[in-house]
Amino acid sequence: MTITDGRQTEPAIGPADPVAVDQWYALTALDEIPVGRAVRTKLLGVPVSYCRDHDGAPLAWLTQDSLPAGAPVDARTLDAPLPTMADYGYLWTTVGEPGGALFDIPETAEPDRRILNAGTFGIFTSGPRAVENFLDMGHLPFVHPGVLGQQPFTEIVDYQVEYRSSEIYAVNCLIFQPKAAAASTSGQMVNYTFRVPHPLCALLYKSTPEDDVRLDVIGLFVHPIDDGRVRAHLFNCLLDTVNTDGQLRRFQQGVLAQDKPILENQVPRQLPLDPDAEAPTRADKTSNAYRRWLSDLGMTYGVVASTQPGL
Amino acid sequence: MIKLYDYLLSVNCYKQRLLLSILDVPYERVDIDFYPGWEHKGAEFRKINPLGHIPVIDDDGYVLWDAHAILVYLASKYDPTGSWYPVSDPRRLGEVASWMLFAEGTTNTASAARLHVSLDYDFDLEACQAGAHRLFRVLDEHLWFQEQQGQEWVASGESPTVADIALFPDVALSEDGGISRLDYPALRRWTERVQRLPGFIDMPGIFPVAKAPA
Ligand SMILES: N[C@@H](CCC(=O)N[C@@H](CS)C(=O)NCC(=O)O)C(=O)O
Ligand SMILES: [Fe+2]
Numbered sequence: 110m111t112i113t114d115g116r117q118t119e120p121a122i123g124p125a126d127p128v129a130v131d132q133w134y135a136l137t138a139l140d141e142i143p144v145g146r147a148v149r150t151k152l153l154g155v156p157v158s159y160c161r162d163h164d165g166a167p168l169a170w171l172t173q174d175s176l177p178a179g180a181p182v183d184a185r186t187l188d189a190p191l192p193t194m195a196d197y198g199y200l201w202t203t204v205g206e207p208g209g210a211l212f213d214i215p216e217t218a219e220p221d222r223r224i225l226n227a228g229t230f231g232i233f234t235s236g237p238r239a240v241e242n243f244l245d246m247g248h249l250p251f252v253h254p255g256v257l258g259q260q261p262f263t264e265i266v267d268y269q270v271e272y273r274s275s276e277i278y279a280v281n282c283l284i285f286q287p288k289a290a291a292a293s294t295s296g297q298m299v300n301y302t303f304r305v306p307h308p309l310c311a312l313l314y315k316s317t318p319e320d321d322v323r324l325d326v327i328g329l330f331v332h333p334i335d336d337g338r339v340r341a342h343l344f345n346c347l348l349d350t351v352n353t354d355g356q357l358r359r360f361q362q363g364v365l366a367q368d369k370p371i372l373e374n375q376v377p378r379q380l381p382l383d384p385d386a387e388a389p390t391r392a393d394k395t396s397n398a399y400r401r402w403l404s405d406l407g408m409t410y411g412v413v414a415s416t417q418p419g420l
Numbered sequence: 421m422i423k424l425y426d427y428l429l430s431v432n433c434y435k436q437r438l439l440l441s442i443l444d445v446p447y448e449r450v451d452i453d454f455y456p457g458w459e460h461k462g463a464e465f466r467k468i469n470p471l472g473h474i475p476v477i478d479d480d481g482y483v484l485w486d487a488h489a490i491l492v493y494l495a496s497k498y499d500p501t502g503s504w505y506p507v508s509d510p511r512r513l514g515e516v517a518s519w520m521l522f523a524e525g526t527t528n529t530a531s532a533a534r535l536h537v538s539l540d541y542d543f544d545l546e547a548c549q550a551g552a553h554r555l556f557r558v559l560d561e562h563l564w565f566q567e568q569q570g571q572e573w574v575a576s577g578e579s580p581t582v583a584d585i586a587l588f589p590d591v592a593l594s595e596d597g598g599i600s601r602l603d604y605p606a607l608r609r610w611t612e613r614v615q616r617l618p619g620f621i622d623m624p625g626i627f628p629v630a631k632a633p634a
Contacts (some may be wrong), residue, residue, distance in 0.1 A: 141456050228456060231537045233598060340540075355453035359428050362455075366429055366624035369538070370595055 122171070123153045123204045124336070129410035130205035132308060135330040135342050138199055138226035139167065149178045153410065154335040155204050157191065167193040167200040197344060198226055199330065212276070212306035216326045216346050225354055227343040227361035229332075234372040235411035236309040236333040237380035237403060239341050242368055243311050243329040244303050244395040246282055252367050256288045259296070270398045277305040277402055279395040290325060291352045291360035292318045303395050308408055309333060312344075320348045327361075336411045337378040341365065382415040422447035423478040425468065427454035429538075431531050431589035432487035433475040434623040439491055439585050442619035445498045447477075455539055487527075488520045491582040503579045515575035519583035525555050526590035533597025545598070552590075552599045559587070560604035567606060572613055580617065588614045592626045 120130040134152055136159055142148065144161045149172055151157065156172035162184045169191040176182060184190075194201040196211050217224060232239060242248065246265050250258030262285040271278045282301040289299045302314040302324070309331040314324040328344030343361050352360075381387055382404045384397060404415050424440070426433045426449045440447050452474055453459040461472045469476045469485045476485040477494075484490050495505035506512040529551035535541035536548065559574075566572070573580045574587060592611050594601060601608055614620065615629045622628060 138456065226456065231540060233537065353451075353453075355451050355457060355459070358453060358457075359451055363428050363624045370625055370627065373595060 120205050123155045124410050126408065126410040127205065128308065128406050128408045129153060129333070131203070131207050132205065133194060133201040133203050133207050133211050134309070134332050135197075135199035135201050136169065136332055137229060137340075138342065139165075139195055140198070141226070141229070142167070142200060145182055147176045147178055147180045147182050150332075150340075151334045152202070152204055153333055157202065157204065159193075159200060159202065161200075167195050167202075169193050169200065169202040171204075197328075197330075197346075198224055199342060199344075212310070214312065214326065214328070214346065216323075219323075221348065222326075223345065223347045223349050223354075223357065225345050225357065227345045227358045228365065229340050229342045230362075230365055230369065231334075231338070231340050232369050232372050233338050233378065234375065235336050235379045236331040236339050237399075237408070237411045238372055238375055238378065239331050239339055240305070240309060240311050240329060241380055241396045241399055242372055243313070244279070244305070244399055245393055246284055246301065246395070247393055248371070249284060249286070252371055253364055257286050257364065258284060259287050268394070270394055272402075277303070277395070277398050279303040279398070282395075289315065290318060290347070290349070291357050292349045294318065305399055305402065308403060308406060309411075317348045319350060323348060325349075333411060377413060379411050379413050381413040383413070384415070386413065386415075421480075423450055424448070425450045425452055425460075425465075425474050425476040425478075427452050427460075427474055429624065430454060430474060431527065431534075431593060431623075432473075434589050435487050435585050436475050436477065436490055436494070437623070438588070438621060439494055439504070439582065441621045442585075442617060443494065443498045443504070444619060445494070488523065488582075488586050491520075491585055495582050503577075503581070504585075505582050506575075506577065509577070512575050512577050512581070516581045516583045519574045520586045522555065522559070523583070523586035523590065526552065526559075526587060529555060530590045530594045530597055530599055533599060534593055535597075537597050548597065549599050552594060552597070556591070556594070556599070556601070556604050556607060559591075560607040563610045564606035567609070572610070574610075580614070584610075584614055589623065589626075593623075596625055 119125050120127055123130045142161045145163055147158045147160050149158050157169055158172045158176060159169040160182050162168050168184055170187055191202045197217060216222060250260050250263045266283055268282045269280050280302045284299055286299045287296040289297060300316050304312045312326060312328045314326055317325040325348060326346040330342040330344055332340040343365055382400045403412060424436055424447050459465055460474050466472055473485060475487055475490060477490050484493055492505055529548045532543045533545055533548035536543040536545050574583045575581045591607060612629050
């Protein structure tokens, strides 16, 4: 992905935003997709359907009347399928021309990682709002008290935001967490790195109770149904030898269920990119970098574009 | 010790955790990977509840399912004051039964909308939302009249009952299903009263209320 997209032509389908359209999006975790039976959804407002083939390969296509939800699907007779990828445990597809591979998560190659979809949850919000919430450390003590933060430890010490090969990195973000992970047995200072490699996907790296050097990786991959409704996938790539999948999921799902009403109460559902549009919250340096980055990319879907000139 | 087959984000399981906490009864949680594992639909779990539903409790070998039935059992057995399930007062008991049946309706509308939005359950969202609003209007009016008579709870009497527990999560989490409570002031005041009960615990998605003035 490049920061300046010189393309002027409008996408053939979907919203008039080539930045949003020309991306890969994770629709659903592979092991949650029925084999040979159509599932209907929307991607950027475009009706799309998907399933897994009888050999397990992901299939996606523009929704057609002849294949209602639940209908048996035969890959050989499917006309005009959409491109798909099976990566990080999800089915990825696109209604545009991404022209490149998906971002790399090198940790997924480590053999002792627990890689799973902790859950996919529908939320009435836009993709950028969901990502911004994921990046915002300031909300942790207030929205996830007793788990990912604790009052009065709400001060966030200054940290660095960098751009590396057109991705955002926020490093050395420190916060006290009473229960940083399912495997935690006590509170600890946790060092976070946030990474934004895709307009609607973000990753965080945080210290783990089980390893002094390596980091837990947690991702938020957004499936934008339209510009006010998403499905949020919680990607886990953890170092944990203690908890069952169910216990890992319980931890992450509880956190996400606390964020859902916060996101749904934000007005408007689209993320204002104007730096002055919303009262600055504490420690929103990464959020601001993300807003600026979306502005620079020229993203217009799911945002309220900045009116400030010269950004 | 009581075993509760539980899922963190299930309103029906939360009803049990809430009552157990209020009654201060120790229990052991068995976490079911409800979503995305669908563990409750598997052959192993169906040996415990052939319906494939949670919650289920196992109290020293006594197995019971159905959220509202479990509330009745727990209150009858573990509330020494007899106030949560008032068997000695036929009129109140009738009201409790009536509002618990009403709560089946809020679960099938408000909480169904929540499952549709959050987990893509195949329900008609608008029908669920409209049904929830019809019931919330009735409940809001009822609670308003209760307040006029100095009554704070769903059933008459000085103290809350299992009917309040049965209704609370469907109401408190309605926004998750896109059902606003803006138009139901008495309903909002009642949820705050429930949240101030000694022993109250929340579940993710329920906003805490400020502590009551001393
Ligand atoms: N009538 C049952 C319904 C319980 C119920 O629907 N539980 C949900 C979780 S909140 C469940 O297990 N659903 C599985 C299903 O509906 O198949 C009760 O009150 O306990
Ligand atoms: Fe959060």
